[in-house]
Amino acid sequence: MKAFLLVLVLGGVLAAVLFGTLSGWDSSYMSVHGWIALGAGTFLSLAVGGGLMALVFYSARKGYDDRIAPDTDEER
Numbered sequence: 001m002k003a004f005l006l007v008l009v010l011g012g013v014l015a016a017v018l019f020g021t022l023s024g025w026d027s028s029y030m031s032v033h034g035w036i037a038l039g040a041g042t043f044l045s046l047a048v049g050g051g052l053m054a055l056v057f058y059s060a061r062k063g064y065d066d067r068i069a070p071d072t073d074e075e076r
Contacts, residue, residue: 030038059065
């Protein structure tokens with residue numbers, strides 16, 4: 001019951017925010033160049049974030065993140 005109420009309340013908050021955003025939205029203030037820059041910036045930011053996350057997973061699977069034991073004279 002608590003989970004249902006939580007989903008209901010959060011859905012209502014989301015609906016109110018979306019209504020407020022979309023009712024006051026006026027896209028005439030930004031030119032075509034602004035929209036292109038916004039889209040390119042968003043895409044490049046997501047691409048860089050995705051690429052870095054791919055490198056993190058690749059590094060973890062290949063063992064580059066494992067702890068390296070220091071060389072000691074006792075082992076020789």
